[in-house]
Amino acid sequence: MAGLRLGPLLRYVDWEAASTATVWVEADRPCTAEVRCADGASGSSRTFAVAGHHYALVVVSGLTPGSTTAYEVLLDDRVVWPPEQYGFPPSTITTPSISGAAKAAPQTVRVAFGSCRWAAPPGGGHLPGRRDPVGPDALDTLAARLAADPDAERPDVLLLLGDQVYADETSKETRRRLAARRDLDEPPGAEVADYDEYTCLYDESWRDPEVRWLLSTVPSCMIFDDHDVIDDWNTSAAWLAGIRATSWWHERIVSGLMSYWVYQHLGNLSPAELAADPLHAAVHATPDGTEAVRQFAAEAAADPTRTRWSYRRIFGRVRLLMVDSRAARVLDEQQRAMLHPQEARWLREEALAAPGSCDHLLIGTSLPWLLPPLVHDAEQWSAALCRGERGGPDGRWARIGESLRQRSDLEHWAAFPESFGQLTELIREVAEGPEAPATVCVLSGDVHHAYIAEPSQSAPSPGGTPTARVLQLTCSPVHNSIPAPLRAGFRFAWSGAGRLLGRLLARHGRTGPPSIRWHRTDGPWFGNQLMTLTLSGRKAALSLVQAKSRRTGTVLELAFDRLLTDDAPPSFSQSTKR
Template sequence: MDSSLVLGPMLRFVDETSASVWVETQSRAVVVVHAGGRSWQADTFSVHGHHYALVELDQLEPGSTLPYTVEIDGEQVWPEEGSPFPAPAIRTLTSDRPFRMSYGSCRTSEVNDLAAHKTHGVDSLLAFALDLAKRDEENRPDLIAFLGDQVYADIPSSEMLQLIRDDRGISTRLDAELRNYEEYTQIYRIAWNGTAIRWLLSTVPSAMIFDDHDIRDDWNSSLLWKRKVETIPWWRDRIVSGLASYWVYQHLGNLSPEDRAADEIWQAVVSHEGPEEFELAPILEAVVEEADQDPERYRWSFCRDYGDVRLIVLDSRAARVLEPGQRSMLDRKELQWLDERMQGGRRHLLVATSLPFLLPRGLHHIEDWNAVLADGRWGERLALLGERIRQAIDLEHWAAFPASFRAVATMATEVAQGERGAAPETVTFLSGDVHFSYIEEVDQPMQSRVLQAVCSPIRNPLRPALRWVAAVMSTRVAGPVGGFLSRFVPRTPFHWSTLKKPWFDNNLASLEVTEEGLKLRWDTGVVREGNHGAPQLEEVTSIVIAPRPAESRETPSR
């Protein structure tokens, strides 16, 4: 690989007529993408001495497949010479192609050998990439969505730990955590390196959203949590660097051309004039620092339409309001933004949020009760106890923000009952975070089926002892305990139950719109014949979510 290309290319937003290609380069450069006999180019911008470009391709033909190459300062750097993988290609969307996507969360960046497989398991994303390279282009997904924890800033990989040791040493556990923008650039390089992973990200469009470990475990779980971490001397550098690097490496590529045109940070890049490379850091860091203090300052959520499928990707970390008595998973503007996009009139409505919207019901009621306890309903002393419980056992999912949960549940119910346009076949929440996978379904009769489909982890399995605890807490213990505690909190808008009980494999989920319904499948990586560097893909489980009978899906008269 040419040394002028540090990371990428990554194929990011793609629709019917446009595409975006992201790269990181060694130095200031002009980046050119060639496809279909045409060329598009962009100058790099810099952040703290690192150089990036987003090349915007426009006026593409819907439903076309365009192999492409990337040049940096006139020299081709992608695809690599002698690559064993198919040529990277841009497949634009078309309404007559059934939508397919893959998704998952929680991926540690360790090497692929016997020792690492014993501690971290097989990398499902690597197995998926190697399997995808064998398929023809028509059988590749339209999107791969990473729903949080692509990088672990608080629990770095072995390679990242060594870089920290070499740079500044490690004396305490806190010393092992990332501190600045430079270290974030290294952890992204480690996460997205490797020939197969780079090929995958260069040929399958991707969407991304953060979760807590992108910043720190339990990020924004409560106001007390926030006040505590803000006493760490280097925390300001950490949160600003984490959010700034997230904008560069993940969020920028999520944006459509229209969203980029409205984004104040990107507009600073494209409006720059002058002979010098544009240094984005001062503007970028000022915005993200303000956004950390005021969740309404900047929106990280985004929405994409794929023919008759809508995908809403929600920020369930930075948009939180943490003040007791006002706690909300989504701030006021974010909730309004979501409300405007939770509409029917399409075959499937997908809501991707890193944290599961529907936990196994017993766990939900425990978190709901704890949220009320910690909010002070039964006095300040019990509120402090509730806060200790919350932080000790990570009770900070949607259920821990009861008002937000009920607001979004009401939106989903109105969509499913045909009150916001023709009811879709499904309203499906896609999530990760919890390090086990499962499916829940709302029992209440509605025109649409309302589901929660979790895929976690891609590569970061729970230890066997913790698997037992999670399984018991999700079923045998949480059920009766949660049922008892539910008497002390407002009733949930609907009832739901488990469609598939939790399983604990490293896996990546796939979703496909078929004539029979919404097909969901989870695959894991397995090592055969001792070939640890080339795991194979193997199905864990699958299910087809058939639509309700047509007569039950007619819009009710009003």
């Protein structure tokens, strides 16, 4: 008799016909997974096997547009979700309205996002009666609030912008599980080593009762960042050469990409994309899909041009482009790029496609485009040293630059100067012109604090040309920590003194001024937090909530709430150099 091991996760909900959705599940043995909705919609799929685990991504069809319907999950015709005596509201699928008067009115889209979530702190875990050493989990707290108030406004989609699991910083409970199967004194020690150990991380993260319910009822989009594989993944060619020399790296990267495809990437795809995906077809065509998935992951690790992890989602008049800013990198110092040419071309084509078709363009990239000025200049400086601006590529300064880059995590967009310029120019093109969207927002995480940055206005746009409001919206962590010295460092990096120090580094590295000038409009905020964009027609609002422990329990406190399109947007084209 088949049982539900993990899930269900509501992943894709169609915003065009508004009649289909996908639900991901993991079973404990081969079976047929079925989703039945209260309104009569349904779908089923036979599980596929990877490394002794059994999964299904069920396409649910026949949903009613503009409705919310409860659903249940069956394995071999036996109801396994919701469990008996379940303490949460029913899991539901909500579809947008697309017809009649509702189609003429602007659709409201609520996009909640954040990154960096320890399922349990590496130093402890969620032990009964013990306070969480990194503070309450923002995702847990959101789930509890929504479960307690069925009428509360829910996000239409949850964007998880990297570090969904921590392969290199495991909790005490996970370390106990690893120690039961191998010697932790042997590399890679208490880090995960293979696919089966990756499944432990997802168990720990998604079996959390509140998060499990939340992910069963709020659609989600995901993209990886470094800790999904290892800290500073793909920092540089020197980093990659060093880690490839270890005995354990090949299995780690292959297992990491295998598990990412199964647990995260599959659910990012639409039913049409699933039907066209050769690997999805291959795993269903054999009793054991392990070798097919392993070969795919090994090829993706060896050659980033072999696959594309980036993807597009459409929510009415809102266009989301989720960008892979980790696996798609070119690391050769003289050709260094955040995105290899094929990936960069995809992003450009998608961003410029169908002018006038969207009111808001969202670019999801785990790593911020606009950083605190000192950090930006330090990253450009280290990149210049590494490529030989001072003393050549094999000189002392190049070695200093590489050491600083690896020790200080200097590997965001600014550390890939040509890619930073290309992304800036692309955003400029999208943001200007008579058919520009109302906003272009870059959504990011990674840096363990939240802030809003904006290109600076120096003059009205020429000829009154409509210009989108361009914003860098950064929100992390969902559940993690940041040491006090780093908090002080980020504040200093935004200060006037920090800007001055950054200019001195730029002068030494001969990098020149950046192509745009920007400023921090709000923040920084520190703590476990989530941002939510509320988009309706050409209007946009942003809120930030933080998870706080109070005598009455854990609550989400509002730290920021403001309209983004209330005032005239600044002119991106007239931004001056910093």
